[in-house]
Amino acid sequence: MYPQQIIDALRHVRYPGTGKELIESGMLEDDIRISGFEVSFSIIFDRDTDPFVKSVIRAAETAVQTYVDANAAVQVHTKYRQQQTAELVERSLQARHIIAVHSGKGGVGKSTVAANLAIALAQKGFRVGILDADIHGPSLPKMFHTEDCRPYSVEENGRALIEPIEQYGVRMLSIGFFVDTAQAVIWRGGMASNAIKQLVNDAHWGELDYFLIDLPPGTSDIHLTLLQTLPLTGAIVVTTPQPVALADARKGVSMFRNEKVNVPVLGIIENMAWFTPAELPQNKYYIFGKDGGKDLAAELSVPLLGQIPLVQSIRESGDNGTPIALQAGHPAASCFLDIASRIAAR
Numbered sequence: 001m002y003p004q005q006i007i008d009a010l011r012h013v014r015y016p017g018t019g020k021e022l023i024e025s026g027m028l029e030d031d032i033r034i035s036g037f038e039v040s041f042s043i044i045f046d047r048d049t050d051p052f053v054k055s056v057i058r059a060a061e062t063a064v065q066t067y068v069d070a071n072a073a074v075q076v077h078t079k080y081r082q083q084q085t086a087e088l089v090e091r092s093l094q095a096r097h098i099i100a101v102h103s104g105k106g107g108v109g110k111s112t113v114a115a116n117l118a119i120a121l122a123q124k125g126f127r128v129g130i131l132d133a134d135i136h137g138p139s140l141p142k143m144f145h146t147e148d149c150r151p152y153s154v155e156e157n158g159r160a161l162i163e164p165i166e167q168y169g170v171r172m173l174s175i176g177f178f179v180d181t182a183q184a185v186i187w188r189g190g191m192a193s194n195a196i197k198q199l200v201n202d203a204h205w206g207e208l209d210y211f212l213i214d215l216p217p218g219t220s221d222i223h224l225t226l227l228q229t230l231p232l233t234g235a236i237v238v239t240t241p242q243p244v245a246l247a248d249a250r251k252g253v254s255m256f257r258n259e260k261v262n263v264p265v266l267g268i269i270e271n272m273a274w275f276t277p278a279e280l281p282q283n284k285y286y287i288f289g290k291d292g293g294k295d296l297a298a299e300l301s302v303p304l305l306g307q308i309p310l311v312q313s314i315r316e317s318g319d320n321g322t323p324i325a326l327q328a329g330h331p332a333a334s335c336f337l338d339i340a341s342r343i344a345a346r
Helices: 003-010 053-067 084-091 110-123 189-201 221-229 243-257 292-300 312-319 331-345
Strands: 033-035 038-047 073-082 093-102 128-132 153-156 159-162 165-167 170-174 206-214 234-239 265-270 304-307
Touching (some): 053 073, 093 110, 093 243, 110 170, 110 206, 110 312, 234 243, 243 292, 292 304
Parallel strands (some): 093 206, 093 234, 128 206, 234 265, 265 304
Antiparallel strands (some): 165 170
16 A cells, blocks of 8 residues: 555545545645555544534545555544634633433423423532523523523623523523514524524633533524534433324434434433323323333434423423422422433433
C-alpha cells in the first residue's frame, strides 16, 4: 500500500452535509501513515459537534478496505477547525450530559415527563437545567408556575447573557418567557432555530450535571439545529401504548439512530400505560392499549425506562404548576424517581 491509493479510495467518500467528496472538500489531513497492513490518517471537520463524524469515519474505513486492501487495519483520527464544544463550555453551557426528550406526536405527555424527570434528577442532588425547545407550544412555564417570570440579563466576561429562571431546583428557559402567551408564534423554521440557538448559546446556564431539552413533537428544523449545535449524550422517546403514537415513536427512534445523526437512544418511556381508579386500587384498565411501549422497546432493542400510569393527579399537578415529582411518597412521584435513576445509570 502507498499513500496515493488511500487518497484515491477516499475519493469515494462523500461528506453528507454537502454531498462533496472528502478530498475535494479538503477534509483529509496530510498525515497518512502506512506500516504493513496498518493505515492511519486524519479527517478534518469544521466543528467537534458535527453530527456526521461517526458515519464519515465508518465510510472512510470501508473505502480503504474496499478499494485498497480488505485486510487493512484502518485507524481514522479526527481534527476540528473549530473547537465549538470547548468554546460553548467556556461561554455559557457546561453540562456533563445533554439529553433530548422527544415524542413522535403531540399529546403523549412528553413535556409532563420532561418536567418531572428534571425535578426528580434535581431531588437526587444533580444540577439540572431544562430548555423548552417547543417554540410553537411552550408549556414548561405553566408546569413550573413561572408564567409571569421574565429572565433578566447578566454580564460575564464582557458578554450579556440571559439568566435562566430557577424553580424547584431546576434552571429553565423557554420561548414562553419572551412572547405574548395569548398570541400564536408564527415563525418560519430559520427564525425558530435561531431563537433556540440563542437560548442555548447566550444563556448563563452555569455548571450542570444534566441538561434536558424538551423537543417539539415530530422532526423539524429545530431538531436538526440542536443535533448540529450540541453534543447530545442521548435521547429519550416518550409514547403512549396507542398504535398511532407507537408508529410515530418508531420514527423518532429511527431519526436518532440514523447514521447521519447517530445519537444513542437511552430508552423509551411508556406514558398513560393504564388507569387505576382510586376505589379499585388493584384494577388496571388499559385505555390506550396494553404494553405498546414495552413491546416497541423490545422490538427495537431499546431499554424500557418505565411505564407511567394514567393518573389524574399527574395532570392536575402539572396544570397547577407543581409537578407530581415534588410530592414525596406519591406513587407517581416514585415512578419518576425510579426512571430518573435508570437514566442516570444509563
